[in-house]
Each structure stands twice: as structure tokens, then as C-alpha cells.
Amino acid sequence: MIFDLVVIGSGSVGSAAAFYATKAGLKVLAIDSGNPPHDQASHHGETRLIRHAYGEGLQYVPMVLRAQQLWYELKQLGGKRIMHKCGLISLAPDDGKFIGNVIESARKYNLPLEILPSSAVMQRWPQINMPNDYIGVFEADSGYLKCETAISHYIRLAKKAGCVQLFNTCVTGVSRDGEIEKVHTVSGEHFGRKVLFSAGTWLTKILPELPVQPVRKVFSWHQSDDDYNECNHFPGFIVTLPNGDNYYGFPANENVLKIGKHNGGQSINSADERKPFGEFADDNTEVVEILGQFFPGVGACLFGKSCTYDLTADDDFIIDTQPGEPNRLIISGLSGHGFKFASVLGEIAATFAQGKSVSFDLTPFALARFKQNKA
Ligand SMILES: Cc1cc2nc3c(=O)[nH]c(=O)nc-3n(C[C@H](O)[C@H](O)[C@H](O)COP(=O)(O)OP(=O)(O)OC[C@H]3O[C@@H](n4cnc5c(N)ncnc54)[C@H](O)[C@@H]3O)c2cc1C
Structure with a gap:
């Protein structure tokens, strides 16, 4: 055939x-x-963020908007819920490239986006603690997908x-x-x-x-206070540090919050090199500082998993x-x-x-x- x-x-x-x-x-x-x-x-690993105003570049926006329509259609066809429209907040120094692209793409494609000074973010989400020279941009229509x-x-x-x-x-x-x-x-x-x-x-x-490099990555699930739960309107998040380190996370489900670091990881060349979570010293420590600084009510790592990125240059x-x-x-x-x-x-x-x-x-x-x- x-x-x-x-x-x-x-x-x-x-x-x-x-x-x-x-x-x-x-x-x-x-x-x-x-x-x-x-x-x-x-x-x-259950979940993946979906963002419309796109930090990686404006060329992605038309595709992500169509993708979003298709995800909603898939729910109608398949039955179970795929999209959780919990909103997504990006936190970064106000002169950062990623957050700059988010704002520019929202302007160009007329996407609803709130740009908030640090004080306004902390007032609205007291669970977040962030430096004064950061801003937050909030997209209410974004969220996460059940992958x-x-x-x-x-x-x-x-x-x-x-x-x-x-x-x-x-x-x-x-x-x-x-x-x-x-x-x-x-x-x-x-x-x-x-x-x-x-x-x-x-x-x-x-x-x-x-021209693709496989990279071992990890994400981990942490004990968190009630007010980080999705049912208490805590959003998905991206945090970018001044050195370019980039973290992403999800609202907690029953006091368990998932977070990962987007950059870093270990280059690998075969599937058996993707060792389970915990086999590298960084696995347990790479999100500790960011949690302590930005999300003080999120604590101990309960468990983690390893996964793989296929990175281009x-x-x-x-x-x-x-x-x-x-x-x-x-x-x-x-x-x-x-x-x-x-x-x-x-x-x-x-x-x-x-x-x-x-x-x-x-x-x-x-x-x-x-x-x-x-x-
Ligand atoms: C830790 C982590 C966090 C992420 N977070 C996000 C996020 O928040 N938002 C987001 O948009 N994206 C995120 N991603 C990225 C996203 O998950 C991937 O880009 C996407 O799933 C890759 O899809 P794919 O179809 O290319 O590969 P996959 O979904 O991996 O599918 C590839 C398939 O090919 C099969 N296969 C491999 N080799 C062969 C072979 N020789 N013969 C036959 N079959 C083969 C595999 O079994 C597999 O089923 C994340 C990824 C990771 C690892």
C-alpha cells in the first residue's frame, strides 16, 4: 500500500x-x-504554557493564534479539557528583550495585555515578591495546555x-x-x-x-501555599533575570506547583544519557533561589522529571x-x-x-x- x-x-x-x-x-x-x-x-509532565504575545519573536504570533483556535476545537472534538485559561504573567527588568518582544507583539497584533509596575503586580498577587525595577505583563487569554x-x-x-x-x-x-x-x-x-x-x-x-542539539532538561513540583492554586486565580508565569536566566511555571494544583528553568541543561547525544531527575546536582537546586525570591510561599521539592529539548542555534x-x-x-x-x-x-x-x-x-x-x- x-x-x-x-x-x-x-x-x-x-x-x-x-x-x-x-x-x-x-x-x-x-x-x-x-x-x-x-x-x-x-x-x-502534564502541562505546557501557551502564550500569545510572544517573547521569542513576532514571527510566531499568527501561528500561535491559529494554534489556540485549534486547541479549543480539539476540546470540542475530543471531550476532555485541554486549555486552562488561567492567565500568564511575565516578570522581567523593564528593558529586557524578551519582555520587549511580548509588549511589541501585543501592540502589533492587538492582543489584550496589561503592563504593570512592580508595585501593582504585588498588590494584585501578594504571593509574588519582585524587585522595583521589574515590570509585569499579564495576558488574561493565555494559560496552559494539558499536553x-x-x-x-x-x-x-x-x-x-x-x-x-x-x-x-x-x-x-x-x-x-x-x-x-x-x-x-x-x-x-x-x-x-x-x-x-x-x-x-x-x-x-x-x-x-x-542542526539540532538534544539537551537534557528537568522540571520539578513543589509544595506551595493555598494562594498559589489555580482555583485562587494564581496565573502561569515566566521570570527573566537580568543575566538572561529564564524560568517558567504553572499555577499550583492542590498546593503543588510545577516550575522549570528554560535555559541551561546538559547536551546529550543519545536517549540513555537523559538521566532521571536528581542525577545532577543542579536538578535540585536550580529553582531554589528564584522560588525564594519571587514566590516565597512555594517550598520543598516533592519530585521532578527529566525531559529533552531539541535546540537549534x-x-x-x-x-x-x-x-x-x-x-x-x-x-x-x-x-x-x-x-x-x-x-x-x-x-x-x-x-x-x-x-x-x-x-x-x-x-x-x-x-x-x-x-x-x-x-
Ligand atoms: C521540560 C520541558 C518543558 C517544556 N515546556 C513547554 C511549554 O511550557 N510550552 C511549550 O509550548 N513547549 C514546551 N516544551 C516544548 C515542547 O514540549 C516540545 O517542543 C514539543 O513537545 C516537541 O514536540 P515534537 O512533536 O517535536 O516531539 P515529541 O512530542 O517528543 O514527539 C516525538 C515522537 O517521535 C517519536 N520518535 C522518536 N524517534 C523515533 C523514531 N526513530 N521512529 C519513530 N518514532 C520516533 C517519539 O517516541 C515521540 O513520540 C517543553 C519541553 C520540555 C522538555
């Missing part, structure tokens, strides 16, 4: 792509080395729509026979007209030339065809901020698989930028 689309990696992006492509009437095969959602890739629930929905809906799913099967490579793409797995070959590479961090094992995504292979789309290098886009990236892949043109400007995400940077 020749599929219209073979999806390599049915995690965050791949499961969405398989659903939207199958729904569009294509014959789709979705392969995964595990049984997603699972904790061996980059999509576990594993979303992937489960996409996988179930794709199957119902007729997608063929081959899980616990590792893809080892792709070759081409004329116009037909041949996807090699540990248990045989599969054929497709188009291929989506959405294998996350370990796509680097199939495409070693990809500029922290921007790769959304491009493989050089010389117009029927193979790569969506990778999501650099630790890609989950919120998984729905729209899946839709983009489905559009590609139908041979239609995508309505977003994808030039900032082209592979060619790495060559230009080297020159």
Missing part, C-alpha cells in the same frame, strides 16, 4: 498532523517508536478517522524509489508519497546532519523540506517552546501533504538560515 503521508514520530506535532491529514481525506500511516503519549520524548491529554485526543481521533497507526516501531531511515518514499523500520518498509519528520529530539538519529523552529527532497517535510528544533504550536504545526503538515500552500510565512524557519549564519 502507498500512503499519501507517512508520519515519523506521532508525538506532539506528529499526532496532530496524522489527525488533520486523515480528516482531510488522505491515507495516513503514523509510526512511533513508543506508544504515545509517553515519558521518553518531550511531551510528558498528554491533547496527544491522546489526536491519536484517538486520527484512528477513528481511518489513520493507520504503527506504534512501538522505530524508524531507521528513509530512502526514495523514484517518486515513492520508502520508510525503513525495524520491522519492515512502508511507502508514501510524502513524509513528515516529526520525531522530536531523536530525529537527529535519522537525519544526523540536522537560534532557538527558532525548523519547518522546511529536506534539502533536495521536496516531498519530505521536517518539523523539528522546537527548542523547548514548541508544544503550544503542535496543533497548528500538525495542520501545516497536513496542508503540505495535500500539496496546498501554507498561509503562514515560514521563511524564518527555513534551514537555509543556518548556512547564511555560517557564511
Whole structure:
């Protein structure tokens, strides 16, 4: 059988792509080395922040707004709640680049955003303690997504729509026979007209030339006072320090608050190098200071997990065809901020698989930028 689309990696992006492509009437095969959602890739740990006014750059805003619509639609289709609109506050020195981009993108795209001096933030959320020369920007429409629930929905809906799913099967490579793409797995070959590479961090094992560095990251859950709970209107948060260190966190659920440090971590080259939480000294200490300073009612670490980022040199995504292979789309290098886009990236892949043109400007995400940077 020749599929219209073979999806390599049915995690965050791949499961969405398989659903939207199958729904569009294509014959789709979705392969995964595990049984997603699972904790061996980059999509576990219950929650992912979604922000609309975007600190990483204005080029992301049209995509994140479409992604948000799709997340709400997914709830209607799948049943369980995906989006928690708890609001999100970014705290940073008022001259910071990240917070500057947040403000600029809100202005350009007319997004509701409150810009608050430090005193106003602390008055509204007495749980927060911040320096006087910081500001807070609050987005009431943002919040967080239930990541594993979303992937489960996409996988179930794709199957119902007729997608063929081959899980616990590792893809080892792709070759081409004329116009037909041949996807090699540990248990045989599969054929497709188009291929989506959405294998996350370990796509680097199939495409070693990809300019992506796998990095081990951790996040941890902490005991917190009642007033940090989501039901008490505590928002998601980003904290940027003057040295550029960047932290993110979620409102607590039953007095347990999740937090992580966005930068840092350990570069790794194989999945078995991703040691469990607690195996590196920093794992237990990297958020202690920030909690003490900004969120004094949050305390002891209860447990943590490790996860992986697929980092590009500029922290921007790769959304491009493989050089010389117009029927193979790569969506990778999501650099630790890609989950919120998984729905729209899946839709983009489905559009590609139908041979239609995508309505977003994808030039900032082209592979060619790495060559230009080297020159
Ligand atoms: C600690 C942490 C915190 C994060 N926080 C946020 C956040 O708050 N907001 C946000 O937007 N993003 C966040 N992210 C980033 C986001 O989770 C990732 O960018 C996103 O999940 C990656 O999606 P993906 O589809 O590329 O990869 P994945 O979801 O990891 O899926 C890849 C799939 O490919 C499969 N696979 C791998 N190799 C093969 C192979 N050879 N053959 C077949 N299948 C294969 C894997 O089993 C996996 O299921 C965070 C990431 C981490 C690690």
C-alpha cells in the first residue's frame, strides 16, 4: 500500500498532523517508536504554557493564534479539557528583550495585555515578591495546555478517522524509489508519497546532519501555599533575570506547583544519557533561589522529571523540506517552546501533504538560515 503521508514520530506535532491529514481525506500511516503519549520524548509532565504575545519573536504570533483556535476545537472534538485559561504573567527588568518582544507583539497584533509596575503586580498577587525595577505583563487569554491529554485526543481521533497507526516501531531511515518514499523500520518498509519528520529530539538519529542539539532538561513540583492554586486565580508565569536566566511555571494544583528553568541543561547525544531527575546536582537546586525570591510561599521539592529539548542555534523552529527532497517535510528544533504550536504545526503538515500552500510565512524557519549564519 502507498500512503499519501507517512508520519515519523506521532508525538506532539506528529499526532496532530496524522489527525488533520486523515480528516482531510488522505491515507495516513503514523509510526512511533513508543506508544504515545509517553515519558521518553518531550511531551510528558502534564502541562505546557501557551502564550500569545510572544517573547521569542513576532514571527510566531499568527501561528500561535491559529494554534489556540485549534486547541479549543480539539476540546470540542475530543471531550476532555485541554486549555486552562488561567492567565500568564511575565516578570522581567523593564528593558529586557524578551519582555520587549511580548509588549511589541501585543501592540502589533492587538492582543489584550496589561503592563504593570512592580508595585501593582504585588498588590494584585501578594504571593509574588519582585524587585522595583521589574515590570509585569499579564495576558488574561493565555494559560496552559494539558499536553498528554491533547496527544491522546489526536491519536484517538486520527484512528477513528481511518489513520493507520504503527506504534512501538522505530524508524531507521528513509530512502526514495523514484517518486515513492520508502520508510525503513525495524520491522519492515512502508511507502508514501510524502513524509513528515516529526520525531522530536531523536530525529537527529535519522537525519544526523540536522542542526539540532538534544539537551537534557528537568522540571520539578513543589509544595506551595493555598494562594498559589489555580482555583485562587494564581496565573502561569515566566521570570527573566537580568543575566538572561529564564524560568517558567504553572499555577499550583492542590498546593503543588510545577516550575522549570528554560535555559541551561546538559547536551546529550543519545536517549540513555537523559538521566532521571536528581542525577545532577543542579536538578535540585536550580529553582531554589528564584522560588525564594519571587514566590516565597512555594517550598520543598516533592519530585521532578527529566525531559529533552531539541535546540537549534537560534532557538527558532525548523519547518522546511529536506534539502533536495521536496516531498519530505521536517518539523523539528522546537527548542523547548514548541508544544503550544503542535496543533497548528500538525495542520501545516497536513496542508503540505495535500500539496496546498501554507498561509503562514515560514521563511524564518527555513534551514537555509543556518548556512547564511555560517557564511
Ligand atoms: C521540560 C520541558 C518543558 C517544556 N515546556 C513547554 C511549554 O511550557 N510550552 C511549550 O509550548 N513547549 C514546551 N516544551 C516544548 C515542547 O514540549 C516540545 O517542543 C514539543 O513537545 C516537541 O514536540 P515534537 O512533536 O517535536 O516531539 P515529541 O512530542 O517528543 O514527539 C516525538 C515522537 O517521535 C517519536 N520518535 C522518536 N524517534 C523515533 C523514531 N526513530 N521512529 C519513530 N518514532 C520516533 C517519539 O517516541 C515521540 O513520540 C517543553 C519541553 C520540555 C522538555
